[in-house]
Amino acid sequence: MKKRAVKGRNVVLAAGFFDGVHRGHSSVIRKALALAKARGARLWVLTFGAHPRKVLDPDDAPSILTAPSHKVALLSELGVYGCIVLRFTARLAEQSPAAFVARLARAVPGLRMIVVGENWRFGRGGKGTPQLLSKLGRRHGFELIVARPVTWRGAEVSSTRIRGAVAAGKLGEAARMLGRPFSILGTVIPGRRIGRTLGLPTANLDPHNEVRPPEGVYVALARVSFGWYWGVVNMGVRPTVSPRGRRASSLELHIPGVRRNLYGRRVEVFFLARLRAERAF
Numbered sequence: 001m002k003k004r005a006v007k008g009r010n011v012v013l014a015a016g017f018f019d020g021v022h023r024g025h026s027s028v029i030r031k032a033l034a035l036a037k038a039r040g041a042r043l044w045v046l047t048f049g050a051h052p053r054k055v056l057d058p059d060d061a062p063s064i065l066t067a068p069s070h071k072v073a074l075l076s077e078l079g080v081y082g083c084i085v086l087r088f089t090a091r092l093a094e095q096s097p098a099a100f101v102a103r104l105a106r107a108v109p110g111l112r113m114i115v116v117g118e119n120w121r122f123g124r125g126g127k128g129t130p131q132l133l134s135k136l137g138r139r140h141g142f143e144l145i146v147a148r149p150v151t152w153r154g155a156e157v158s159s160t161r162i163r164g165a166v167a168a169g170k171l172g173e174a175a176r177m178l179g180r181p182f183s184i185l186g187t188v189i190p191g192r193r194i195g196r197t198l199g200l201p202t203a204n205l206d207p208h209n210e211v212r213p214p215e216g217v218y219v220a221l222a223r224v225s226f227g228w229y230w231g232v233v234n235m236g237v238r239p240t241v242s243p244r245g246r247r248a249s250s251l252e253l254h255i256p257g258v259r260r261n262l263y264g265r266r267v268e269v270f271f272l273a274r275l276r277a278e279r280a281f
Helices: 023-039 068-077 097-107 130-140 159-167 171-178
Strands: 011-015 042-048 082-086 111-117 143-147 183-189 203-207 216-224 227-236 250-254 266-276
Touching (some): 023 042, 023 111, 068 183, 111 130, 130 143, 159 171, 171 266, 203 266, 227 266, 250 266
Parallel strands (some): 011 042, 042 082, 111 143
Antiparallel strands (some): 183 203, 183 266, 216 227, 216 266, 227 250
């Protein structure tokens, strides 16, 4: 998805933080896409780069499932035309709901419809509700559609539930709520090349997100710019090769048969199953 200005006289906007782009988010996007298609409109997404609580309450801010670049890529795969990624600041947090919507209407003059989930909030103190947004929409010439939540095992699918499932190593539960296996997008960085000397070259990833599954060895599927590959991931401190006192958690990916230079490339790693805990040899 390329950066582009929001132009046109017929724009549908889906708004939300969309962390993880899970099944509930996908439901909002698909509903918005269907409405946009019926209107001959383009679908844009309004989201934030960082979680609002990073500004409002940093000590209680959740770890994110998807970094902004990963989130935008996933939204693009769903068919979104473009994304407006706002930087959430203290100044933005102090805007009243009415001021926020007025600013949005000026930035997107062709705005004709907004689609949100039931729990979306905006404006100072989170006082902006879907009901208020509908009222403000009549003032600024757009319609509001509220998408119903998606449930699984009797509760609403949410980013919070998925974060908990991933952290607990319940990858199957996370996958059911995401609608796909949990994945981490990262950039390959230089490592110590110990695996290469042993005949098992690995790619060291600098993850873009913050949520991690428990340390261990995993069966994985890796998506690189030139294809999809089966692989094995070691998530942990590499006790066999790392001296005590200098062990930092890392993510290493081994893709059998792939010898191409991956340095600097972005790789998305899908965690399919945990084979075992990490151990020293």
